[in-house]
Amino acid sequence: MSTDWKPRWQGKWVLITGASAGIGLELAKLLAANGADLVLTARRTDRLQQMAADLKSAHNVQIEICPADLTQPEAPQQIYNFTTAKKLEIEFLINNAGFGAFGYAHEIPAEKMLEMIQVNCSAVVHLTRLYVPAMVTRRHGDVMIVASLAAFQPLPFNSVYAATKAFDLLFAEGIAEELRPSGVNVCALCPGSTNTEFQKVADQPDRVFRSAETAEKVARVGLEAMAAGKSYIISGFMNNVMKESQRLAPRSLVSRMAANMMRPDKS
Numbered sequence: 627m628s629t630d631w632k633p634r635w636q637g638k639w640v641l642i643t644g645a646s647a648g649i650g651l652e653l654a655k656l657l658a659a660n661g662a663d664l665v666l667t668a669r670r671t672d673r674l675q676q677m678a679a680d681l682k683s684a685h686n687v688q689i690e691i692c693p694a695d696l697t698q699p700e701a702p703q704q705i706y707n708f709t710t711a712k713k714l715e716i717e718f719l720i721n722n723a724g725f726g727a728f729g730y731a732h733e734i735p736a737e738k739m740l741e742m743i744q745v746n747c748s749a750v751v752h753l754t755r756l757y758v759p760a761m762v763t764r765r766h767g768d769v770m771i772v773a774s775l776a777a778f779q780p781l782p783f784n785s786v787y788a789a790t791k792a793f794d795l796l797f798a799e800g801i802a803e804e805l806r807p808s809g810v811n812v813c814a815l816c817p818g819s820t821n822t823e824f825q826k827v828a829d830q831p832d833r834v835f836r837s838a839e840t841a842e843k844v845a846r847v848g849l850e851a852m853a854a855g856k857s858y859i860i861s862g863f864m865n866n867v868m869k870e871s872q873r874l875a876p877r878s879l880v881s882r883m884a885a886n887m888m889r890p891d892k893s
């Protein structure tokens with residue numbers, strides 16, 4: 627794969643959602659180290675402020691922070707208004723914010739599942755709808771949507787999460803093709819288990835996270851794939867093997883095996 631991603635966003639504005647931790651934070655670090663100017667958004671303002679100070683002094687780039695809670699339906703418009711008011715031309719939109727919730731779908735609070743759909747799906751569609759028209763007019767721009775290896779199969783005890791990620795993947799691949807003639811690139815980054823705060827937030831058991839990748843590696847793979855014009859990328863050799871092997875097996879068997887691995891009552 628092309629590794630020529632480093633100069634691509636130099637001096638350009640990149641908007642990253644979920645920038646306060648994990649994969650989003652590593653994307654921010656890699657991009658700033660290669661000269662990109664960043665708009666960072668997440669809920670935890672203290673973290674964003676600290677990151678902005680660190681990245682500015684380390685790399686001499688411009689950083690704006692725009693705290694927002696993407697469970698709120700008006701948040702994407704507020705972020706867009708913020709960048710428009712500051713006349714920041716967003717060249718690269720990274721829809722990374724997301725979370726999961728582990729357990730029986732009929733026991734997880736309904737509000738939490740609906741918020742998950744709002745953050746993982748609705749906000750992604752809304753932000754993309756807000757920023758892509760200017761990219762089409764300019765005839766260049768990049769959009770990354772962080773999906774998951776979970777997008778490729780049902781994931782019992784993470785059922786809503788996997789469904790949101792399947793949505794993200796199909797949305798990304800669909801618009802990637804729609805936008806191809808316009809010079810705008812769209813790429814779905816599909817990580818497998820990755821060492822971040824995700825597991826703790828989702829209340830997920832350790833055994834699910836065996837052989838996790840680092841967030842820095844996943845972020846790098848995503849940026850390489852974006853620059854190489856791929857419509858999706860799965861990070862990690864074994865994750866690619868897993869995706870191919872599940873394609874060959876009956877879907878019911880794939881679900882059952884996943885359920886056996888994830889079952890909450892399992893010791």
Ligand SMILES: NC(=O)c1ccc[n+]([C@@H]2O[C@H](COP(=O)([O-])OP(=O)(O)OC[C@H]3O[C@@H](n4cnc5c(N)ncnc54)[C@H](OP(=O)(O)O)[C@@H]3O)[C@@H](O)[C@H]2O)c1
Nearest residue numbers: 644646647648649668669670696723724774820822823824
């Ligand atoms: N880690 C994995 O194993 C894994 C695997 C596949 C895909 N992914 C995907 O990778 C993406 C990044 O997750 P991660 O692993 O880096 O997890 P993480 O360390 O928990 O980071 C999640 C980020 O999303 C932000 N976020 C969560 N809820 C939000 C809300 N309501 N409003 C605004 N921002 C919100 C968090 O910021 P605040 O809390 O400060 O708001 C944080 O910056 C997610 O889309 C996730 O689904 C992760």
